[in-house]
Amino acid sequence: MDSECKSQLHERVPVIDFEGFDGPNREKIRREIAEACESWGFFQLCNHGLHQDLMRRVKDVSKEFFYLPEEEKMKVKVKPGVIQGWSHPSLAASASKLTANSTEYYHNLFKPLREDVVPLNPPTFGITWIEYAEQIQALAENVLALISESLNVPSDTLTKRMRGPTDSPYLANKVNYYPPRKDTVDPLGVPSHSDPTAITFLLADDEAGLEVKKDDKWMPINPIENAFIVNVGDQLEILSNGRFPSVDHRGLPSKNPEHERLSLAIFYSANMKCVVGPLEELLDESHPPLYSACTFEEYMAKFAARGLDGKTGIASRQIKQE
Ligand SMILES: O=C(O)CCC(=O)C(=O)O
């Protein structure tokens, strides 16, 4: 285990060592993940087994894309009514609620793949991201198995539910590029929101900038090199019937005005056609459903229309208890 993995203070987002999750350490790691998801909705995951070379390549290819001239990136820009593609605050076309006040980013769907907005430049962008997304899917499903076990249901419950009848989950990326503050008149970030999806794996560069709302205060996360910052999203809050709440967070540029910042997220969620509601296994007379069900497609459509706005998406699905 790397030393940084051990040395985090307790008031920080929990740091979890994934080594041995499929062997002797499974029960310990399962408990740590459940505790982190209940108390923070966030944790950093070390020794997760993903190749560092792939993590470096996906960062490199993403930076290369953002450094391209605007006319090249315009080839894959977001179009009205569509959320995938390249978005920049200066684009009139990106002035949707979702993209307003957000820094430059690229967002795409990998399951099922949306080919029309995969950039051809840099040429390895598409294949690198596809390879990376596949690896993250496997890791996410290993983490979801432990979360299922914490809910006292079989290990494959959450992934089966989210893969749905076509046996494929929703898998999307979002790469945020925050230019150095000194280069911009109005440095933008990613406004406060909870992720509408189920679980997010974020790879950050060395720059801090992600903040999590904890007890009504914004707490910064200092990224550990080669760790993933994992967080609970709205669909997992619904599926777990509120046991694992999604958490409000925001992305800021680097504090150092000379430094750029890059964050790379993979969102794992339910297949668009899946109806998502609390797992039936968790419900009985004394545990009624706390959220109403809807397809993930419907949830995302409302999210896109509303934009990033704290936890308002999930609040609208809460069932008032008598
Ligand atoms: O930039 C970050 O660290 C966070 C970005 C984020 O939360 C998102 O894109 O959903």
Ligand SMILES: [Fe+2]
């Ligand atoms: Fe987010």
